[in-house]
Structure formats: structure tokens, C-alpha cells
Amino acid sequence: MQFTTTPYTEHQLIEPGGNATGTLPGWMQDQDLLLKFYRTMNLIRVFDKRAIALQRTGQMGTYASCLGQEAIGTAIGCALKTEDVFVPYYRDQAAQFLRGVPLYQLLQYWGGTEWGNHFTGTAREDFPNCVPIATQITHAAGIATAFKIRGQKRAALVTCGDGATSRGDFYEPLNLAGVWQLPMVLVVNNNQWAISVPRALQTGAPTIAQKAMAAGIEGFQVDGNDVCALYEAIRYSLDKAHAGKGATLIEAMSYRLCDHTTADDATRYRSHEEVNAAWLKEPVKRLQTFLHQRGLWDEQKEQQLITDCQQKVEQAVKDFQSQPQQPVDDLFDYLFDTTPPHLIVQRERTKQKAARLAGGNHHGH
């Protein structure tokens, strides 16, 4: 794959208006892949909106939206090989879905049950969402180390936000990836905001991508709203990792069009003008325009797709809501391989409490 990058220039194939920036690479003749990008981004956007509605109506817990950042997860999910391991942060709904995690299970996670992390199939070795910022990068370096020790042709792909790049758990594994030439790809979703703190207050460096230079690995910026540019960059980086040629840092330039989470109100710290300007660069419309221009998309297909996405999401909501509550045993029986005596005592006591809270208050208290 012909690919020239620097930490200071943004790799782009389709500009925000939907036009190609130059001669397009050969792989983009794969229409099915382009349509998969588009369908996935739309599905996740519909899902995201519905998830926020579930939270707002008290049917789900706090939720972190990925609005405006769907291209990153979509590109990751399409680029990863089955045998690779994905280590997400909490705005990777698209990638997790493409790894085979059903939508209802994503809702389970935000809906407050650990079973939302019990992935099967392709995602069975993938890590669950990581709440302590940046720590997943170190885990990915460990996974990549395991691949290297065993001589496996696999890669660990890990994501984080721009805020995460200020932590030691960004620098330490990045450094290790350089020293040990680890088969690892780190995609930074630079969505410009870490809750209320703008990117300019995270680092004095002009770019995050350039931090790769100090670690002795390759790093570059990609337009994070251009799913094609992202896919190309990630494929390039994964191929490199599989070939034993070391790690890559990708700074995906995007924008968090949503609040940080449903518990946040971004109007407190950023202007409507800034958000409105960012909407002009968002990824879904961009690819739609591009597909229209190429004669791959029309209004009828669009209507069909929206209906289809809504049906899938409603089914996911139904599946989420019809899951039985996890048994009390589950709270105790996954701490250790064998549940120790003191936990068995607490487990039995908690079963009585569960019965009491379920309404069977026969003790008169």
C-alpha cells in the first residue's frame, strides 16, 4: 500500500464536501466495502441516538455518545483481522459492533450489568471498555508482547481519546512499543475535548502524532471524519504490525459533536459556533455525498437504510430489555476461579437481601 505520512500533515482521501482529494487508491473500487462503511456509520448513529433516549427516560445508565466519531470505530472494525485483538475505549461502539458484539449487549454494558462485557465470537479475546483513562494502552502493549513472545502474526489495536495522551499510561506503553517493536496500533480519537478541557490544554506539542517520534515509532495524523483515509491508515499500520515491523500511532482528527456523556452539558464550556462549524465536517454526510457522486447511493436506498437501522436498533432495545436480571451468585462467583468461604457466606446473605428488595418483605422491617 503506497502511503506517505508525517506527524504534521493530515492524511485525507475525501474532503468534508465529499470530493476526492486526489487520485483514489485502488482498494476504494471495492463498492461493498464503501457501502459497509456507510451502513455501519448510519446504524451506529441511530443506535447512539436511541441509547441517549434510553438514558434520558431512565431506562439505561450514563452513556458516552460517539456522535461525530463513527468513522473511527467503523474503520477499525473493518480493518481488524479476526485474529487481532481490539482494546477499546468508550466511544468505539462501531468497532465493537463490527467485531460481533451485538447491539443489545452494548446496551447491557451501559445498562449496568457486567454481562455486557461477556463477548463471544470474534470479540472473545477483545478487552471490554476501559473506564480508567489510558490504562487500556498498557494492556494492549501486554497483549502485543504476548503475540511477540509466541511468534504469532497478530496485532493489538487500542484506542484512546486526546485527554488520555497526557497520562503515563499513554507514554509508558508507547515507549515500550518502540523498545520492543511491538505489533501494536494506537488510534487516538482526537475529538478536541476531554470533558471540558480542550486539546490545547492537554499538550504544548503541535500534534499528538509527533509524540510517536520520541518513542521511536511511526506516528501520523489522519482525518478522523474520513472513513476511507482512516481505513487505509489502519490497514497500513496493521499490515506493518503483522509483518513484525513495529507499532504505529495514529492521531485521528475528529470532533465530539455530543456531550462528554449523558451526565455532561457541553454548552457550559464551548460555543455553538464551534460545534456548528464541526458539523460541516462530520463523517456520515461526507461519505453519503461521495457515494451519491459515484452513483452508488440514492434517496430510495437512503430511506430503506434508515428504516432498516431503526428496526435493528428497536430489536436491540427489545433484546436488552428482555434480558433476565443476573442472579445474585454472579456478583460473587467471578472474583476467583473458586469462590472462597467468606464470599459464600456473603453470597447467601445477599440472596436474602435480594429477596427482601424484590418485595418479599416478610420480616416486618
Place this chain on the structure above:
Amino acid sequence: MGIKETLPNNGNHSTGSEPATHVVTLVEAVNLALARAMEQDENVVVLGEDVGTNGGVFRATAGLKERFGCKRVMDTPLAEALIAGISVGMAAQGLKPVAEIQFMGFAYATFEHIISHAARLRNRTRGRLHCPMVLRTPYGGGIHAPEHHCESTEALFAHIPGLRVVVPSSPTRAYGLLLAAIEDPDPVIFLEPSRIYRMVKQEIRDDGIALPLDTCFTLKAGTDITLISWGACVHETLQAARELDKQGISAEVIDVATLNPIDYATILASVEKTGRCVIIQEAVSHCSVGSEIAAMLAEKGLFFLKAPVGRVNGLDIPMPYFQRENLYMPDVHEIIATAIKTMEYA
């Protein structure tokens, strides 16, 4: 249930040649166990600062890199959080990383990975992933070392659900318990009392047989009072027990060995028998493992206690620089005095 102190040589071990016998110190026993585990299971890897070419600052990993190669014995960059965090990733992939933190005072940088990830991975994923890693670190005072090289902060780890905390107090138990820690499918914090790294030698059969975890070791039987300890303090406790014997007080000595989960059955059975108990620990007393054992005795052993539970602790101050270190360390005199005071209750 607890086990009596015996060498682990009663298994039906019959694999051709007789396993070699070594007379070793505690740190040499650690080295033997690491080598044995690496030989038995190719998934066992060792990592940490200076563990490879240098063989560890205490020589615990000496010779391993030469024997098993640099892919399985990894000198890491100087970054403790990294060491713990990559161990989580490796363990999730089915390796069995045995990570060394050079001194316990530097282990605090590992907390986020140990507490928030290693201890929770199995629970968080409802058994899909788990974390069979061991974090070894020398701990404890009395070695005239610089600040942060003498910590006894085992309670910080023992407080965390999902973590096993194991402390050997002899070469035999270092060998058998480290093998058990490595075999265990869950994360184990393995704290090696550096003060007794080279204090005594024992004969060990390098037979690869693990000792049980979550089990107290009764080191000396007695009928009048139960002395409970772990780590280096076990040695002062045993000395005190022998002195008490001379004074006609028969002390039972229990080495707790696994600080989470604790084998309460053995402790309770002993205190039910003796009716009196002194807990001896080098750690500060506030919110310590000793506090927890005392609380358990108040909860479950009140009606067979003939006297309040006595405690001999370190002080609730940072370990003093080494000139005044001996003022901090629990000593035989304090253990005897506390035991006698406990005996004085009618």
C-alpha cells in the same frame, strides 16, 4: 483448613529420577520455584527491572535469562505501572507473567492496574477473561535500607476484592507458595520479606509441588495462647513462643501466609482451644490485616475469648530512616510482654 508444618514431600511423586534437594535461603527458594515453574509451563514468563542480565537486585531471578532466554525473562524499562499493566495484557492472553517490583515502596505506581484491572478482569467480563499473574516484591523493614525500601503495606493489597495476597516466612513456604501463586488462575500479590531473604537455610526438594494457598500454617502447637503472624515477624514470634514455653506458657504459633482470603477456620479453631490471642505484625496498626483478624475474632470468637485480643504492631508513623528503625520494628520483648499481659486476664 490449616495444615501442620511439614515438608511437602508426601505426594506420590514418581517421575523417574529423584528431584534434587537443595539447602537454600528464602531468596534462593524463590529462584528455584521460578525456574521450576518456567520449566513446567512454557506460559510462565518473568519480567521487571534488572531481572534479566543482572538476575535481580536481590538475585531472585539469577540465571533465568541464561536458561530460558530473553523472550521469557524480560528486562523492562523503568516503569512500574507499565510492568503491572502489560502483565494484565499478557495474562489475558493466557501467559503467566511473574512480574517483579524491585521494592514494595515502588509498587504504588502499579495500583491502578492491580486494583482496577488485574483484580477485576474475571469479574468484569463474567469469566470471559481472567488474569493469572503474580506480582512479586520484597517488603518489610529491618534491612537498613533507604526510604521506600522497607514498607509493610500488605493491607493496601489485602483490602482489594479479587486479589490474593501471599507472604512466605521460610524457604520451604517461599518455594511451595510461589509455585502455588504461579499455578493459580487469578492474580496473586506475592510479598517476600527481605529481612529474612538470607536469614535461614532449609532443605528443599525441588519437586515442583505447590503448597496450598488460602491456608494458615501452624508452626508450633500450644494450648495456652495463640500467636498469629506472617512474614519476617514469624521469626520473632517463634522466638517469643520458645521463651514463653520456658515460663510455662504454651503458645501456638500460626503463620497466616495468605492474607486474602484468610483461613479463618484455622485461626478460630486455635483460639477456641487457647482462649487467648496475640497478633503480631510489622505493618502500621490502623486498618491493617491484624485489625481485620481481631475484628473477626470479636465477631465470631467472643464467647471463647478469655482476654482481649492483643496486638503487637509497627507504629502508625512512616518507617523511620534506618538509624531509628529498630524503634519501629516489633521485637521479641514486646511479643512476650503482650502475651503475658493477655495471660494475666483470669
